[in-house]
Amino acid sequence: MSSENITLPITGMSCANCALSIERTLKKVQGVGGTNVNFAAEQASVSFDPGKVKVSDLVKMIEDAGYGIATAKVELPITGMTCANCAMNIERTLNKKVSGVVRASVNFASERASVEYLPTLTSVDAIIAAVQKAGFDAIIPDESPEAEDVEQRARRAEIAEQTRKFAVGLLFTVPLFLGSMGRDFGLLGAWSHALWVNWVFWILATPVQFYTGWDYYTGGRKSLRNRSANMDVLVAMGS
Template structure:
């Protein structure tokens, strides 16, 4: 029986990225269909769990230089008494769609779970653990859709701050580099060449190493995996 999951993908910068991920996913054994939407920032994959697991699907995305946003939660477990309890709970959690990994510690009586927030929730995990014959202490959990929206807003805010800082720095940098060409040396005053070069260096350095850092990081990530993307072009 096949299973279809839709999960968010981060790191895409153009439609070519989506095409590359889609091709990589479709080449996986057990995957009968994969569609990646660049605009929505998500991938939809239909696969046979008996042939390929969801963690392998995510590993393929990561192997191409991209990533899927995951959440982590620690669940206090009740009723464990031996190592077989650990294996039973880990196995039950691993079967839950959206769970990437699950590690249960008998000593602390806790389960650490990494999962896709859009596909699984603490309530789902509690249900499968209780179905395996154990208990879970109630936890107050932030709404996962709201959390994902909050993370997106934070990412946009970070980009806006970089844009604002870049704009403040690039305007005087442009004026200094084009001072004579714009006739400002005649209209206003002449700037000694050494001073001009020094000021341009001071202004350009944060632009290169802070404002443009996401582009370099994205280009390097693509290069490490033998591919290119829009970050490569920009960098």
């Protein structure tokens, strides 16, 4: 059995149990020999048989478990296509024969290929070489993302998204906390027990639950679907 080792940059982990959950998920995949997920480094090292499982399958399993992979995307103008079948041939070549390509789609009408790939495993040059080997040609883009830049960009985007959700949660939680605690401890007048006050509290709580906390619900659902439980499940149940 031939074996290949890869390192995947993971996004979306919030605790060490997330790393264990990803490990359990990957070990269920036929063809995976061993896996080690490092929470501190936010990376998954996977040993697998490329004849039984593809990199794109591993990425899909991780995404289905509620996490993400730091990938790069590139759009390549394609020349030499004469029919829709040509586009299908290129798409099939990129998806099945280029290790590191997560997903690829080719549009015959616009003569462009959209490719999502792992820059730690393949490159734009390798993708273009595969297109040329299939009997077509691709125009090299002006700039191609470096592996380190792609991962850093993914980390920055994740931090920005979490910061935005934290700010929204804080904005709505502070008045909700002060109002509800003030009412419970009798610090507010009788007006605080009016029905409309409960509606105000509900309005304040809704974005906290379903915007700031939405990741916990989606992560918990995906974790349970994979027959495991993580912190997302615990937080979702508690809220």
